[in-house]
Amino acid sequence: MIICAAVTFSLIPIVFAAVVFSHIMEEDSRLAYVLWPLRLIFIASPVVALFFGLRGALPGTKSLTAPQGRINTTSKILRLVVLVIGGLFTLGAWVAFQPPPGRPNISITFLAYTNEVTGARLARFAITNLNHSTILAYNPNVQIQSPTEPGDAANYWPGYNQWGRLHAKLAEGTSTNFTIMPPTNQLPWRLFFYVYPNQGGGGKNTLKEVVSISCLSVGVWPLFAKFLPLGGAFRLPYNFESDWIKNEN
Numbered sequence: 001m002i003i004c005a006a007v008t009f010s011l012i013p014i015v016f017a018a019v020v021f022s023h024i025m026e027e028d029s030r031l032a033y034v035l036w037p038l039r040l041i042f043i044a045s046p047v048v049a050l051f052f053g054l055r056g057a058l059p060g061t062k063s064l065t066a067p068q069g070r071i072n073t074t075s076k077i078l079r080l081v082v083l084v085i086g087g088l089f090t091l092g093a094w095v096a097f098q099p100p101p102g103r104p105n106i107s108i109t110f111l112a113y114t115n116e117v118t119g120a121r122l123a124r125f126a127i128t129n130l131n132h133s134t135i136l137a138y139n140p141n142v143q144i145q146s147p148t149e150p151g152d153a154a155n156y157w158p159g160y161n162q163w164g165r166l167h168a169k170l171a172e173g174t175s176t177n178f179t180i181m182p183p184t185n186q187l188p189w190r191l192f193f194y195v196y197p198n199q200g201g202g203g204k205n206t207l208k209e210v211v212s213i214s215c216l217s218v219g220v221w222p223l224f225a226k227f228l229p230l231g232g233a234f235r236l237p238y239n240f241e242s243d244w245i246k247n248e249n
Contacts, residue, residue, distance in 0.1 A: 095233050096233045100231030100232060101197040101235055104129070106240065108126075108191065108243075110125055111124040122180065122181055127166075129175070134198070134200035135195050135197055136170075137195050139166070139193055140165055140180055141191075141192045141193065142190075142192065143192045144188070145188045145244065146187075158184075188244040191245075193239075194238065195237060196235055198235055208232065211230075212230075212233045
């Protein structure tokens with residue numbers, strides 16, 4: 001009974017996985033129209049399997065027509081499942097409709113130029129979290145002044161990325177120091193990096209992670225991002241730049 005029901009409902013995720021793989025490998029946009037019905041079926045299939053399995057409508061299952069006490073127990077289980085699923089959707093909707101977190105308040109301080117043991121010239125920075133919640137600062141880069149570029153700034157590429165030089169989770173009032181390689185020319189430059197707000201623990205943040213991952217897994221985000229109020233679930237990073245720094249010899 002269990003094996004027959006499992007085989008019956010495993011066909012849906014297998015077909016879903018095959019269509020997704022074909023869509024990725026062949027980049028066939030027509031398959032996108034097939035994916036959405038399959039996503040909905042895939043999400044609903046456990047509930048449908050439970051409902052019909054308890055009612056005896058699946059191949060290999062026995063109809064629960066008697067005794068009366070067993071029917072009442074089944075009805076209670078189905079009601080409980082519906083209440084749990086409804087509660088989870090309510091919590092997810094509450095998180096998704098939360099306003100997006102505001103721009104965090106941080107301090108960026110250029111400390112000095114220094115040299116590492118190999119003789120390479122480095123610039124030392126300090127970042128302090130002045131926000132009331134934990135933040136994640138990461139992915140540092142260097143920009144140089146360039147009037148011909150949007151924002152009068154262009155990314156400086158020394159031949160390799162320096163993203164690993166900063167990856168710090170900072171609680172309220174804490175700081176971190178790090179170094180980065182400045183440009184070799186004499187143009188003014190600045191530090192550029194990203195900050196994720198609200199990176200602390202707790203049930204609310206955990207629920208946000210679950211909602212955002214769920215939306216990503218079924219393709220809701222970013223396909224319908226402009227139509228859905230998912231700002232609370234998705235914590236997009238903010239860009240931060242230091243003041244322009246004179247490149248000294």
